[in-house]
Amino acid sequence: MTVQLSDITWDAFRALELGEKGRYLANDGREYHVLVAQQFNRKRLEELGALATHIRRISKQEAGMTFLRSLLPNQRAMLYFSQPSSRTFLSFCSACEILGMNIGEVRDTATSSEFKGETQEDSVRTFSSYFDLIVMRSQIGGLAERMAWLLSNTERPVPIINAGSGKDQHPTQALLDVYTLQRSFEKRGSIDGKTIVFVGDLARGRTVRSLAWLLTNYRDVKMLFVAPTELQIGEDILGLLRSAGVKHEVMSDFDKAIPMGDAIYMTRIQDEWDAAGESRKIDISRYCFTRDKLALLKPDAVIMHPFPRRQEISVDVDDDPRAVYWRQMRNGMWIRAALIAAIFGKEKAINEYFAAQA
């Protein structure tokens, strides 16, 4: 493992624009810190997807599970989640367990020394004294980056995975979303040429921001952004799509967008971000996937959602074969296991084991 961020000052790193940050962290396709979606290119997305599939298939056999558990029994992961989480937290726990790692956790800073006034810097440095990997979620945008830089410049550098930071980034969610799209379109070529419809709170949803960027890696992808005006996608993403020459449209008519979509990516209102609760008053009834909308959907399209959901997808949509959000959730466990295995240099061993079984 080559430690990263030890050769650059914080100010110089912070000043890089996102694409440059991504290239800096990409490290020739060998992960160390995982901080921004921009660090993954198409080749790497395909390699990680293949690795996730190998892990998924290997784990179907008892002997395979034993093999996977033998990979990282001497590594410990710290799950530091100071913002609520169910799926991301549990899928990281499961991913670590699949690879035989031990886990520690802080989920509520009221039970850690942060309650006594310890800084996040000191907390993370403390974790690095006991653990070999830190997976962290925080409501503070850019905090994972700052912590990664800080640790890289101590005598116990350990990799950091960003499990969601502020409104800005959720790179591992974007990886599981791309993996779900790869699997969904397997029999129809690839993600190339597909239309992805993003719906809901596009202004504050970090999953949409990270996924929209990853999708620019594919050819002829079209993105439609469907939301009430107040929750529409930001100019930063639109600017990125314009400069990358990606076809896109900002719309408000959901019924018009549904028949065009190969994937409909639903999201909830992120009202935890506005203290006054103003956004709770926005009428989103026109942006909900109710059962009657299934008739508008292409026969081979998929409905996705990072979850948690509220009313934006009715439960009576769940039994339609095009509703893939439960599978999407499980994909998170496989792709996170793939990512951790890659960080600790186990990619080759897994691919070789898989090839020998095939």
Ligand code: NCD
């Ligand atoms: C998302 C998040 O935390 O950004 N959840 C998740 O990780 N699956 C989406 C959300 O909270 O709406």
